[in-house]
Amino acid sequence: MRRLPVILLLFAALPAQAQEKKPLRWGTDPTGGAPYIYVDDKSPDKKYIGFEVELAEYLAKKLGRDSAMVDGDWANLPKQLDKPADVEKGLDIVLNGYELRKDLLAEYAATRPYYVYRLVLISNQETAKDKELRGWADLFPNPATPVKTVGVLGGSAAYKHMKKTYPEGVNLQSNPDVANVFKLVQDRRMDATVQDNPAASYFLKNEKGLVAIGEPVKPGFYVIYYRKDDKELGAALDKAIAEGLRDGTLPKIYKKYGLWNEDQERLWYWLEQPWPPEDVEEDEDVDDDGQAVNPWPRLFRELLGAAGITVLLAVVSFPLAMLVGLLVAVGRVYGPFWLGVPLGIYVEVIRGTPLLLQLFMIYYLIPELMFQTEFGAFVWLAQNLTPFVAGVLGLALNYSAYEAENYRAGLLAIPKGQMEAALALGMTRATSIRRIVVPQAVRLVIPPVTNDFIALFKDTSACSIILVVELTRKYNELYNFNRSLIVELAFVTAGLYLLMSYPLSIVANRLERRLNAPTGGR
């Protein structure tokens, strides 16, 4: 009898559930996403606006569902479709300026296009003048002009287009955040960027000093991706897009954001054609006859090149970290009180903040402050701070705090008698520290220091957020366009890391054994 009310309740709830449909969960990346999706600074509750926000709300309304925004990292949004829609970060659709792409069509289904975009080349007015950048043609290799640095959104059609069309002559840098790339161009730290026209026109309008160069090129479609088995949802979305175009709702949204142009006329044509079209552009691994070629030689070549950058980052930054760490440790152990306190704070602050944040500070925030000083040397430094140098500085800074603690432990472990014996011979305090105490302390902590080198080696991957194309960044770039090889690529990348760090472990073990031997190590 006790169960009866529960059963009654269930019956009562069922029809209500059927009527009230689940919200339409649409995936987007709101970081730096104007005019697709961005925070409205004028609204009191700082809500998201953007032409895609309005599009999503329109579609949800048409489907009789609520619109629920789900955020994610742009390049990984399609991956979020692999999970069920109703889990944490699960999606029904990906709606965020995603292009119609063959590799994505292999795994997901796409709606009819909702927007026709073009690629726009944008530079700084002064950069364009100084570097004679007047059009797309100036990006081709030219011995008379320096190589141009061009930023693109990682995993985007722009990235793919640039890589294919300008394999040489352009230093292509991919970044997950569009706003940061524009900032770099504006500050003349990057020569140009290639962006889809919605982003381009938004930033051209709202930021100073930027200029569009040449004509917009390479039209393409923005589509909505959904799961292949959600056929019903796909049909409903296609219908809603068609209706929205025909009754003027979509054009109205685009006009509101200044995105309307003649290209959009094609959308109506494509409502009548078979979809998706047969001739979606092939990816890079086909030969001239359209025959597929083995992609692995190219993938390996690219991964190995990136692994070289990883090694370079590690071997340049770690000696710096050791040197700074040693100086900090000596200052703390043997320096006067007024030096010990700030050094202690240095260690705690650096150790207590994330490496990612430090890299971001060094590459983006500090140059920004230097620009604001308008002091010649600072501005020059800020303009010439390359991602690699910033990466080396960030890693060295971060690890110097850990090495300082290693060396401090080493210095404190050296018996007092060593210092006394050196002083009694008539050495100065500084000489005693340098010649007698430090060499012993350094030997003593070789094992933990080597251990940190292995850790740093893997932490180089953090530099990917500041445009350094090291191994992890390269892996991210590659899998975006080789989604069928995603697992293999992951294993190869992990294997490369292991291949490089394992020999270091062996060296560390050897050193440790030698130092623990009764004769003592040299």
Place this chain on the structure above:
Amino acid sequence: MIQITNLVKYHGAHRVLDGATATFRAGELTALVGPSGGGKSTLLRCINGLETFHEGQIQIGDDLVLMGTGGKPFDPRMLLSIRRKVGMVFQQFNLFPHMSAQENVMAGPVHALGKSRAEAAETAKKLLARVGLSEKLDARPGNLSGGQQQRVAIARALAVNPTVILFDEPTSALDPSMAGEVLAVMRDLAKSGQTMIVVTHDMDLALQANSVLTMRAGQVLPERLA
């Protein structure tokens, strides 16, 4: 000659040196004996400034005077000039473990006196021969016996040509046969007229001394033995 006058040193409230006064004559081996905790090692370590003292003064030779500072550090330039005249040998040897025997002996001439490595290496060879360790030039301290280590330590102290060498219980970490090796070296030094001050409990060593001073409760007793 080293003249110590009314030396006073505190460890907190404890008066470790309580007006110690003593004279150490040049060219002699002077032993400083007495019960543990009497202040022998502290007095010795005051002579080359490894310990500070509060009151009194130490005169070394004619021109060097170290004055009590109330416990504050001494002037580093003063300390350097004193330490270049006063060598020291420790109970625990305190050899530099990352250097060979020869490099240990070279450390003073090269890093304190600024001599060339070649010159220092020659001196080191001669001194190691003098303490009977010609065979052990390249051995590291970890591979030497206690007696051998202490002989290297004596050679190391001699290498900077000090006018006086302080020995802080040089044989008490050694078994009797090794102590004998060290004793032989010290006897040889005494014969050549090296001024030495030795803190020791070792009666064999005290018997070698030209004179013996006794310390008790932070004071040097007035009687001079032998």
